[in-house]
Amino acid sequence: MTVEDIADIADDRAALVELAARLTREEKIDLVSGRGLFSTAPIPRLGIPAIVMVDGPNGLRYVPDQITREDADLGAFLAAVRTGGEDEEAGASLLLGDSLPATCFPAASALANSWDVGLSFRMGAALATEARALGVSILLGPGINLRRCPLAGRGFEYYSEDPVLSGDMAAGMINGLQRNGVGASLKHLACNNAEAERTSMDSVVEPRALHELYLLGFERAIAASAPWTVMTSYNRLNGTHTSADPWLLRQVLRDRWGYGGTVVSDWHGIQDRPAALVAGNDLDMPHSAARKRRLRAALAGGQVPPQALDEACVNMLALVSRARAAARTHVPTPDFAAHHRLARHLAARSCVLLANRRGALPLAPVDGETLLVVGTGARSPQIQGAGSAVVRPRACDVPLDALRALAPPGVRLLHCPGWADDGTPDTARHAEALAAARGARSVVVFASTPPSVSGENADRRSLDLLAAHDALISELARTHDRVIVVLTHPDAVLLPWADDVAAILSAGYAGQGFGGAIADLLFGHANPSGKLSVTWPARIEDCPALPGFPGENGKHLYREGIFVGYRHYDRKRIAPLFPFGFGLSYTRFRYSDLVLDSAALAPGQDLAVHCTVTNTGTRAGHEICQLYLGRDASQRGTGPDHPDRALKSFSVVELAPGESRQVTFTLGPRDFAWFDVASNGWRVPDGMVTIEVGASSRDIRLSAPLRVTGDGTAARRLTLHTPPGIVLATDHARRLLVPWLAGQMTADDTAADALLERCGASFLGLYDTLSWSLGREPDEDGLIALLDRINHANGIVTDEGTA
Structure with missing residues (x-):
């Protein structure tokens, strides 16, 4: 077989199995182990090529030396992880060693504010053309871990606090990549929601929250896009490392979700290679001679069945075959100018207008007026976070230059740094900005969090902006009524001056097109349409995940559950600083005519919901319509x-005025449905719900009631210690218990039923209550068997380990 031949068997399982059988044991071990930092191992004897995979989710981080060398240098790996995202000089992109320049698109946390799956697809397609030009087969993204806490170090790499938005945006990215011949790596499965001790920390999550929140986004993305690879996380999940968890990788990923691709570890994320292989982790990245030795010894000693190795080899061969087949398809040469325009467009669509008082925006200065721009970020903007996702941008729009280019003729544009270049206070620059503001029509302040505050291996310590930024903004707002603040930041931030300034525009980490996008928005060449993909708390103490974050004594308890x-904010009636789904526009939208195609929903039935959205303003704009399921x-x-x-x-609709x-x-x-732990499955409850359509989670414009007929009353797993009242309220329980108890009493069914009825008020367990009522201990084994029958009749899983 030649390198080209292997491309012909991507969908031929029998041929892949036959090819795997021709491999020697040592070749098999090579195939399921990485070569160097970012490549798989080739098997030249059989024409099996290596494939290359690189970071990152918002732009390629391609370092030629790391790709070509066959050993996995730990120093190079750690250097990549620790890379900062700040610029070294005004207007210049960070020089990442030998990393090749690439388009730096908005981070996932910013892009998610667009709520536009189509834009996510376009970004994926552009990334694919740049990857193909460098011979890259797999891009290591997107990341889809929930933004559970805004302190999480890698929160900027992830989409949202909601699994529906996260999963759908990820699917758009994956489809954009893979339909253009580059595989995705959906990561990090699962519950990698903090950076502290991330290779050993145990994320302890109750099953319902795990399925309804932390796994649901992965499930949705996989169903809608079939990523070539899924990457496991570093952490433990309920006691077991995800990289070696057969429940997660086999029962959930393979069996429940039907995933048919390849599972890959995070880099050096496997602690026990033999256990990981048996659990279903196909590819160990990067190369590790020690882990290969342990796998070789476990195979020789019989601790790893050869079938597990063969299965992983087939999955690896399918991946290599798919990559080679994709390489045959034509993609255009990257048009970096077009990609820059796309980056600018994505940044504009991702920015969120959080406040706009007194018509402060869009800016409309006239001849002779002065526009003051404050902040070092106007010259050297923060466009990305730190760590493995850092990109060396091919270009970087400087906000100050972009503002000058769009300012109307005759408008004087001044710039004051406001603070020291490192963001710390500078008394002279502070005073200079205050003095300049007195003669300005409007003041635009570029404020940020500390450089490289977010990234791998470290979580944020606070939600604050740099102190010098907050101080100057507060003082400017006391003396000027048209202060406009532009924010660059990794996640939610606290804004003590939020009610005092005229306008706030949140950009997040918007990528290399940030400067141009901000100029477009400030001057009204583009209309803000982004809406928040996370809740912004008014106080850090309001964050539901704060207690215990980021873990202690090796455990990270997800106490807030679902x-x-x-x-959380809805249930506790806490007013956030800005709610989930919130964002303003330069135009206005009216919602009307909510129609449900049925007022009652039968089991297994779909529901269509219709409404009308009207642009009642004077500018064209995009509105993000959000549908929620409400419960009374x-x-x-x-x-x-x-x-x-x-x-x-959710749906994004573009409307002209009127x-x-x-x-x-x-x-x-x-x-x-909700995830019923007792039956280890999804169950639709009976009852009334409310279909809500609105502009944010706190701005519901339309609602309608809906009666849902579910698939039966939820039951719970019954044991000897379940109180009798709960047992008797369970389907099938009385019918099966009465004749059994009559036999224990040597009485008729009527007497047994009466005894059970009296027992129903007991708070003790069923077995203890019956013992007291009978005056002797009933048949314990018989009662256990009977309860198992009741559980089985109600579809309850009796092996708690499978829930």
Whole structure:
């Protein structure tokens, strides 16, 4: 077989199995182990080529020396992880050693504010053309871990606090990559939500929250895009390293979700290579002679069955074959100028207008007026975070230059740094900015968090901007009524002056097109349309994940359960600084004519929801319509608890002034379901729900009731220690218990039923209550067997380890 021949068997499982059988054991071990830092091992004897994979999710980080060398130098790996994202000089992009220049697009946390899956696809397609030009087969992204806490170091790499938005945006990116011949690596499975001790920390998550939140985004992305690879995380999950967790990699990923691709470790993320292989982790990255030795010894000693190695080899050969087949397809040569324009467009669509008072924006200075720009970020902007996702940008729009280019003729544009170049206070620069503001029509301040505050191996210590930035903004706002603040930051930040300034524009880490995008938005050449993909707290103490973050004594307890992000703020009736899904525009939108195609939903039925959105303003704009499933507080205590509302769908609609358009959402049965731990599956509850459509989680414009007929009352797993009242309320319990108890009593069914009824008020367990009532101990083994029958009849999983 030649290198070209292997491309012909990507979808031929039998041929892949036959090819795997021709490998020697040593070749098999090579194939499931990396070569160097970013390559798989070739098997020249059989014409099996190596394939290259590189970071990162918002731009290629391609270092030729790291690609070509066959050993995996730990120093090079650690250097990549610790790379900072700040610029070295005004207007210049960071020189990342020998990293080749590439387009630096917005980080996932910023792009998610667009809520536009189509834009995510376009970004993926552009990344694919740049990857193909360098012979790269797999891009190591997107990352999809929930932004559970805004202190998390890598939060800027992830999309949202909500799994629906996260999963759908990730699917757009993956499809854009893979339809253009480059595989994706959906990461990090699962619950890698903090950086502290990340290779040993145990994320302890109760099963319902795990399935409904932390796994749901992965499930949605996989169903909609079939990523070539899925990457496991560094951490442990409920006691087991994810890289070696058969429940996660086999029962959930393979069996429940039907994933058919290749599982790859995070870099040096495997602690026990033999266990990881048996669990279903196909590829150990990067190369490690020590881990290969342990695998070789385990195979020789019989601790690893040869079938596990063969299975991993088949999955690896399928990946290599798919990559070679994709390499045959034509993609255009990268048009970096077009990619820069796309980066600028994505940045503009991702910015969120958080406040706009007194018509401060868009700027409309006239001849003779002065526009003051404050902040070192106007010359050397923060466009990305730190760590493996850092890109060496091919270009970088400087905000100050872009503002000068768009300023109307005759407008004087001044710049004052405001603070020292490193962001610390500078008394002279502070005073200079205050003095210059007195003669300015408007003041635009570029403020940020500390450089490289977010990245791998470290979490944020606070949600504050740099102190010098906050201090100058507060003082400017006391003396000037048109202070406009532009924010660059990794995640939510605290804004003590939020009510005092005229306007706030959040950009996040917007990539190399940031400067041009901000100029477009400030001068009204583009209309802000982004909406927040996370909740911004008014105080750090309001964050639901704060207690115990980022873990202690090796455990990170996810105490908030299903109440993450806006779900927590809604339940606790806490007013956030800015709610999930919030964002302003230069125009206005009206919602009307909500129609459900059915007022009652039968089991297994889909639901279509329609509404009309009208642009009632004078500018064209995009509106992000959000559909939530609401549940009334009066239903609490009658069954499983649910969030007050949960996002189920969204749609971006572009409207000219005066234009109306009907928006349609389609909801399936899973959108109404919760994860029932007892039955280890999804269950739709009976009852009334509310279909809510609005402009944010706190701005519901339309609502309608819906009666849902579920798939039966949720049951719980019964044991000897379950109180009798709960047992008797369970389907099938009384029917099966009465004749068994009659036999224990040597009485008729009527007497047994009466005894059970009396037992129903006991708070003790069923076995203890029956013992007291009978005056002797009943047949314990018989009662256990009977309860198993009841559990089985109700579809309850009796092996708790599978939940």
